[in-house]
Amino acid sequence: MLAKVRTFALEGLDGLPVTVEVDVRRGLPAFSVVGLPDRAVRESRERVRAALANSGVNFPQQRVTVNLAPASLRKTGPSFDLAIAVAVVAADGGLPGGDLLDAVCGELSLSGEIRPIRGALAMALAARRGGVARMLVPVANAPESALADGLEVIGVPTLAELLELLRGDRTAEPAMPALAVDGPDRDGPDLADVRGQADARRALEIAAAGGHNLLMIGPPGAGKTMLARRLPGILPPPTMAEAIEITKVQGVAGLARGGLVTRRPFRAPHHTISASGLVGGGVPPKPGEVTLAHRGVLFLDELPEFARASLEALRQPLEDGSVVVVRGQRAVEYPARAMLLAACNGCPCARPAGECTCNDVDRIRYARRLSGPLLDRIDLVCELGQPPPPIPAGKLEPGESSGRVRERVLAARELQTERLRDEGVSCNAAMDARLTRRTVLLRDATCARPALERLSGRGQDRVLRLARTIADLADSEQVLLEHLDEAVGYRLNDPHRAAA
Amino acid sequence: MIDACDGCLRRSYEFAPDGAISAPVRLDVDAVCVHSDSYPAALRDLTQPPPVLYATRLDLVARLDEPVAVVIGSRRPSEYGRTVAYGIARGLGAAGVPVVSGLALGIDAVAHRGCLDGVGRTIAVLACGVDVPYPRTNRRLYERIREHGSIVSEVPPGSRPYRWLFPARNRIMAALGRLVVVVEAAQRSGTLITADFAADLGRDVAAVPGQVTTEAAAGTNGLLRSGAALVTGPQDVLDLLYGVGVRQVPGAPSPVLDSRAQRTLDLVAQGLGLDELGRELGLSAALLRATLAQLELQGLIRRAPSGAYVPAA
Numbered sequence: 001m002l003a004k005v006r007t008f009a010l011e012g013l014d015g016l017p018v019t020v021e022v023d024v025r026r027g028l029p030a031f032s033v034v035g036l037p038d039r040a041v042r043e044s045r046e047r048v049r050a051a052l053a054n055s056g057v058n059f060p061q062q063r064v065t066v067n068l069a070p071a072s073l074r075k076t077g078p079s080f081d082l083a084i085a086v087a088v089v090a091a092d093g094g095l096p097g098g099d100l101l102d103a104v105c106g107e108l109s110l111s112g113e114i115r116p117i118r119g120a121l122a123m124a125l126a127a128r129r130g131g132v133a134r135m136l137v138p139v140a141n142a143p144e145s146a147l148a149d150g151l152e153v154i155g156v157p158t159l160a161e162l163l164e165l166l167r168g169d170r171t172a173e174p175a176m177p178a179l180a181v182d183g184p185d186r187d188g189p190d191l192a193d194v195r196g197q198a199d200a201r202r203a204l205e206i207a208a209a210g211g212h213n214l215l216m217i218g219p220p221g222a223g224k225t226m227l228a229r230r231l232p233g234i235l236p237p238p239t240m241a242e243a244i245e246i247t248k249v250q251g252v253a254g255l256a257r258g259g260l261v262t263r264r265p266f267r268a269p270h271h272t273i274s275a276s277g278l279v280g281g282g283v284p285p286k287p288g289e290v291t292l293a294h295r296g297v298l299f300l301d302e303l304p305e306f307a308r309a310s311l312e313a314l315r316q317p318l319e320d321g322s323v324v325v326v327r328g329q330r331a332v333e334y335p336a337r338a339m340l341l342a343a344c345n346g347c348p349c350a351r352p353a354g355e356c357t358c359n360d361v362d363r364i365r366y367a368r369r370l371s372g373p374l375l376d377r378i379d380l381v382c383e384l385g386q387p388p389p390p391i392p393a394g395k396l397e398p399g400e401s402s403g404r405v406r407e408r409v410l411a412a413r414e415l416q417t418e419r420l421r422d423e424g425v426s427c428n429a430a431m432d433a434r435l436t437r438r439t440v441l442l443r444d445a446t447c448a449r450p451a452l453e454r455l456s457g458r459g460q461d462r463v464l465r466l467a468r469t470i471a472d473l474a475d476s477e478q479v480l481l482e483h484l485d486e487a488v489g490y491r492l493n494d495p496h497r498a499a500a
Numbered sequence: 501m502i503d504a505c506d507g508c509l510r511r512s513y514e515f516a517p518d519g520a521i522s523a524p525v526r527l528d529v530d531a532v533c534v535h536s537d538s539y540p541a542a543l544r545d546l547t548q549p550p551p552v553l554y555a556t557r558l559d560l561v562a563r564l565d566e567p568v569a570v571v572i573g574s575r576r577p578s579e580y581g582r583t584v585a586y587g588i589a590r591g592l593g594a595a596g597v598p599v600v601s602g603l604a605l606g607i608d609a610v611a612h613r614g615c616l617d618g619v620g621r622t623i624a625v626l627a628c629g630v631d632v633p634y635p636r637t638n639r640r641l642y643e644r645i646r647e648h649g650s651i652v653s654e655v656p657p658g659s660r661p662y663r664w665l666f667p668a669r670n671r672i673m674a675a676l677g678r679l680v681v682v683v684e685a686a687q688r689s690g691t692l693i694t695a696d697f698a699a700d701l702g703r704d705v706a707a708v709p710g711q712v713t714t715e716a717a718a719g720t721n722g723l724l725r726s727g728a729a730l731v732t733g734p735q736d737v738l739d740l741l742y743g744v745g746v747r748q749v750p751g752a753p754s755p756v757l758d759s760r761a762q763r764t765l766d767l768v769a770q771g772l773g774l775d776e777l778g779r780e781l782g783l784s785a786a787l788l789r790a791t792l793a794q795l796e797l798q799g800l801i802r803r804a805p806s807g808a809y810v811p812a813a
Contacts, residue, residue, distance in 0.1 A: 199774040202785030359576035361605070364637070383808065385773035470786070482790045488797070489789035 001025075003090035006103040006132065007083035008123035009075055012285070012332035013252050015119065015126030019069045020080065022087035027063030033084075035068030037075050038284075044081045047108045052085055055112035055160040060092040074330065076284045079117040082106035082136075085159060086166070095166055102166075103127045106138045112159040116140035119252040121244070124148035136162060143178030143259045144251060147244060178259025188263065191230045191402040200227055203382035203490060205405050208234045209412035210469030211427035213318070213340040213377050215303070215492070218384030220350055224343040225268075228299045231341055232264040233402040235297075236410050242295045245335065249294050253287055265296035267338075271305040275313040285325040285332040290317050293338035303342040304369040311374050314340075318377050340377065344370060379429060379462045381492045412472040428469045433461045440464045443478040452484075455491070463487045523657040527631050530558035538562040545701050546675050550654035554630050560598070560621055560650040561676075567741045568623075570600045570677035570698070571615075572691050573607025574684040574716045579804060581607060581684035581716060584708050584733075586614040588681060591734020591749040593620020597741065600625060600676050602669065603645070607683050607691075609638050612645055617799070622649040623676065627669040628661035629653060652676075667693050674698035679740055681731055682707045685719030692719050695728075706731040706740060764791050768801050769811045 002023050008015035031045050052059050066084055068075050083104045089095055105123055107115040117123075120141035125148045127135050134152040137145045142155025152174045156162045164170040194201060200216065204227055207214040216224045238246060247261045269278065269289045280288035290298055300306060317323040317336035324333045347358040348366045358366075416427050419439060425431055431439065452460050464479075467487035471479045524531040531554050532539050540561050543549045555561050571589050573581060585607045589599050593615035601608040603624040615622040622645055628634050630651045633642035645651055654672060655665065670690060674680060674697035682705070685691035695705050706729035710717020724730055729740055738747045757765065760781070767777055778788050792809055795801045804810045 196775050198778045198785040199789065202789070356579070359578075361576060383774070385775055385808070482787070485790035485793040486786050489793040 015123035078107040081108035142175035146177040211429040212379040222384035267293040571611035589614030590618035593618025627665035629657040670694040
């Protein structure tokens with residue numbers, strides 16, 4: 001007898017429909033899985049056999065053939081276990097009625113418990129697209145899967161309960177989507193903890209307001225990392241669509257905590273990371289750090305210490321907002337729309353200006369390591385001074401809170417959304433040269449000329465984009481000279497020019 | 501030794517006089533023979549003056565009615581040496597004194613740049629052909645000098661720099677100037693070779709004192725000990741060239757600054773960082789950046805390699 005069960009495979013960040021076909025017929029007892037299974041899928045034979053036995057179902061002592069269709073798609077991971085088990089029972093005549101209409105996803109343990117899987121939301125979204133009415137998932141994944149609006153999701157704890165459900169011996173309530181699992185500390189650490197550093201705080205605010213990539217230069221202990229961790233908290237909260245994207249990515253990467261992620265991700269990979277680790281790779285392909293930071297912040301501390309190949313690989317994803325990983329016969333596209341936040345020391349010896357022992361050659365060499373195409377993507381550079389001397393508690397007012405900064409950021413973003421609605425870009429930083437020249441209106445173009453003349457063409461574009469954001473923060477329709485001047489102050493201090 | 505001789509010989513065989521004659525014409529470079537009237541007279545003091553001198557803008561080198569200052573120093577200077585060299589060269593440029601140097605990394609480059617920023621004439625003496633921008637790091641500076649100053653060499657255009665050409669180049673620098681100012685030099689350095697040449701030719705040698713603990717100051721402090729004149733700024737150089745008080749460094753035409761910009765400038769001069777500046781001035785971070793950018797555009801402050809704002813000269 002033949003039975004079919006619908007389930008889903010992960011391809012990149014998307015679920016692809018897979019039909020599990022099981023044929024049970026007389027012959028020497030055997031159990032074979034075909035349809036390009038990898039090791040984890042082939043091993044599911046043993047898990048299915050044991051799980052069925054431990055759930056009180058006899059495994060058919062006949063010739064059992066499992067096909068995962070489409071047979072051309074390479075199947076990886078253990079998430080097919082449950083569908084295979086259900087199809088085996090159905091093919092053996094253990095379930096009433098004809099073909100099963102529900103989709104089934106889940107990993108089995110030998111005892112028959114259903115274990116959580118990766119990418120539950122991605123699969124649920126694919127199920128909804130494919131017109132599935134009801135989906136049965138591991139109970140731990142249910143709140144996440146239920147975020148797919150319009151799909152009935154039921155979380156099941158064990159194989160035995162699942163079979164009862166399918167036989168109609170038991171009813172179950174659809175799972176509720178879990179919204180806002182992050183709780184009160186949603187925004188992470190608060191800017192109020194940062195004292196002083198007025199200039200760096202301002203730079204962070206501008207970066208958040210226009211989505212500009214930011215480079216912080218300063219001696220160790222100046223507070224670069226502390227400031228960086230506070231950037232997600234002043235960005236606009238993710239929209240529902242963005243939150244679902246974030247949740248999907250984290251689900252596929254196995255980082256999901258069972259519900260909608262409403263906090264923008266903050267990823268800070270160590271500088272020894274490989275190019276594949278940063279942009280994605282491996283067999284089967286896995287998302288890299290830039291994808292894990294999708295809709296959030298990618299923080300690269302000690303930027304010049306990163307391998308040149310890694311930084312080069314990062315350029316295209318930052319430009320396009322997505323990355324295509326090709327491994328063997330598979331090409332997978334991952335989203336990669338992250339803000340880049342980088343930090344480095346002012347010079348290789350990393351001492352404050354007065355005690356620096358570096359000479360020009362050292363400095364140029366250090367600067368050269370971080371120069372190049374990646375710097376073209378960085379609109380905003382701020383230098384942090386000495387670490388401030390410790391101030392006795394209570395002497396200094398706490399800094400402005402993240403919430404208040406975020407209000408200004410939100411207002412500035414609204415102006416940008418309004419202005420750029422028909423241009424297909426979301427924020428000032430995403431404007432290309434043509435759009436920059438067209439949308440950035442300088443009030444006093446003649447006076448602005450000396451400020452711009454010394455810069456290269458690209459340098460001018462960067463300054464203009466930044467000035468536009470500064471004007472947005474000031475709620476000004478036109479870019480005034482003071483906005484332009486401030487933007488000029490944040491450009492890169494070219495060490496080649498300064499030293500040579 | 502044999503190898504080196506072989507190399508020299510081979511190069512002399514390869515030397516093509518036709519090319520050496522046609523290249524200057526093609527590149528718009530002047531070539532002047534030692535017997536010519538437009539040959540810089542100062543070079544004839546050398547025991548072996550260059551038989552032919554190649555120059556862009558020969559007119560700047562030939563009619564040196566003003567006394568010339570040579571400003572040279574370490575290729576790996578400290579920030580202090582850099583600041584002092586820039587200030588001296590800029591002041592001399594503004595006062596109309598041509599500044600000669602060697603386009604090397606470090607002090608040489610700073611000296612050229614200072615003189616150009618002071619709208620003065622600067623002369624770069626190269627160890628390679630005048631059409632070869634060497635070292636490559638300085639090629640933008642090379643272009644600036646080609647435009648506003650003069651580039652000089654005794655080897656034909658197209659010649660690559662060889663080690664042995666550098667001391668030979670140094671003797672030309674020493675001879676061109678009336679005074680050699682040394683800003684930072686390690687012991688046993690090329691800079692000191694130039695100073696020795698200058699002393700042998702009867703030119704004045706002056707040095708900027710340095711911290712006794714820095715290696716780059718060992719040479720200059722040694723020069724001072726053996727009787728070189730002590731120089732702390734452009735005025736000292738003018739006093740040495742013209743006599744005390746005869747010529748003054750022209751004050752830069754100071755732009756009109758509002759009180760906020762003036763106070764900011766004063767505080768930057770005291771070495772305050774961004775945060776302290778904001779606190780002292782009571783300015784928002786935004787306004788402070790804008791004010792600093794304006795001051796930078798007016799050439800009153802500049803960014804140190806560390807990114808900090810410092811007074812321009």
